[in-house]
Amino acid sequence: MSILKKIILEKEKEVVELKKREFNKTHPKAISSFQQTVENSNNMNIISEIKRASPSKGEIRMDVDPVEQAKQYEAAGASAISVLTDRSFFNGSMDDLRAVREAVDLPILCKDFIIDSVQIDQAKEAGANIILLIAAALTDEQLQQLYQYACELDLEVLCEVHNEEEMHRVLLLEPEIIGINNRNLNTFEVDIKTTEKLAAMVSNPSTVLVSESGIRTGEDVYRAKESGARAILVGETLMRSDNLVDTFRELQLAVKEEEVR
Numbered sequence: 001m002s003i004l005k006k007i008i009l010e011k012e013k014e015v016v017e018l019k020k021r022e023f024n025k026t027h028p029k030a031i032s033s034f035q036q037t038v039e040n041s042n043n044m045n046i047i048s049e050i051k052r053a054s055p056s057k058g059e060i061r062m063d064v065d066p067v068e069q070a071k072q073y074e075a076a077g078a079s080a081i082s083v084l085t086d087r088s089f090f091n092g093s094m095d096d097l098r099a100v101r102e103a104v105d106l107p108i109l110c111k112d113f114i115i116d117s118v119q120i121d122q123a124k125e126a127g128a129n130i131i132l133l134i135a136a137a138l139t140d141e142q143l144q145q146l147y148q149y150a151c152e153l154d155l156e157v158l159c160e161v162h163n164e165e166e167m168h169r170v171l172l173l174e175p176e177i178i179g180i181n182n183r184n185l186n187t188f189e190v191d192i193k194t195t196e197k198l199a200a201m202v203s204n205p206s207t208v209l210v211s212e213s214g215i216r217t218g219e220d221v222y223r224a225k226e227s228g229a230r231a232i233l234v235g236e237t238l239m240r241s242d243n244l245v246d247t248f249r250e251l252q253l254a255v256k257e258e259e260v261r
């Protein structure tokens, strides 16, 4: 069984529990939108992720304090913070997101595997500004309904694709933000060529393209930028960095490898 299938089975159980609860579908903290942040910036926008562990890498940094990490991301120049809220596979939690919301004023992406609107209610209540919809995990009808529902709650939506077929499906929504995930969820291989190939399918210049996963060097960022990405989503590289200011500088320099030599 694929990892995505396993995660979705777990989410189906979580949804049953969430449906027994009531959620406040508002949040008192007003935050400027991620899209606006990108519009106003000339730099590569870095969505900086809080990621303790993952199916592909196992433990990354289990002892991280999400609030301290988020404050450091904000100080280093992050455009948004991604908080992995899945517990079973990534060792995250919605409490992490809530705590980060209190501590920083950046847009927050609730990085989870959403299959039902009740998860969107939960993310909104915790203070998320952006939710993730993964095309590979959803039917066209679910994609459409969940996208619409998130917009009604004033949330931004990062629609994530891994291949051409998913990109065709997502483009039908005319989304404002598209994430191209460089990680193959079956083999866990990461290849920035995925961004290069799929970005070419997006003709609307106002769509914000985000290159996700496996970004480690200025050259990776250079290739994402040349493809049209205006943002990158980075987890492991930042979680393992012992000098975030230098790592941000390297990623934002976005130069070709031969220019470094």
Ligand SMILES: O=C(O)c1ccccc1NCC(=O)[C@H](O)[C@H](O)COP(=O)(O)O
Pocket: 003, 049, 051, 054, 055, 056, 057, 181, 185, 188, 212, 213, 214, 215, 233, 234, 235, 236, 237
């Ligand atoms: O990271 C994984 O192993 C993973 C496995 C299965 C589904 C999703 C997975 N990751 C979620 C993400 O999208 C990444 O955390 C995010 O793009 C950052 O990736 P990275 O910079 O490579 O840590």
